[in-house]
Amino acid sequence: MPQFTSPPNPQAFYAQVWELVRQIPRGRVATYGQIAMLLPPPPGVEIEAYRAFGPRWVGGAMANCP
Numbered sequence: 001m002p003q004f005t006s007p008p009n010p011q012a013f014y015a016q017v018w019e020l021v022r023q024i025p026r027g028r029v030a031t032y033g034q035i036a037m038l039l040p041p042p043p044g045v046e047i048e049a050y051r052a053f054g055p056r057w058v059g060g061a062m063a064n065c066p
Contacts, residue, residue, distance in 0.1 A: 004049060004057075006057065007045070007053075007057050008043065009042060010060075012042070013039075013057060013061065014064060014065075016039050017035060017057075017061035017062070018065055020038055021035065021062070021065075032054075032055040032056070033055040033058075035055075035058045036050070036051075036054030036057065036058045037051075041054070
């Protein structure tokens with residue numbers, strides 16, 4: 001399995017994460033893994049790799065949220 005440190009296009013992935021997170025109602029919570037599974041894998045990333053790295057990438061997106 002390839003080792004990814006960030007999604008292939010971080011800004012595009014982060015924008016998807018932020019848009020999805022904005023839709024979570026106030027007072028509700030979702031894990032990074034749940035959020036990752038609601039988004040399609042970035043182009044060129046196989047689903048197995050995405051399952052392993054997606055939650056970490058969502059965490060990175062949230063850490064970089066403006």
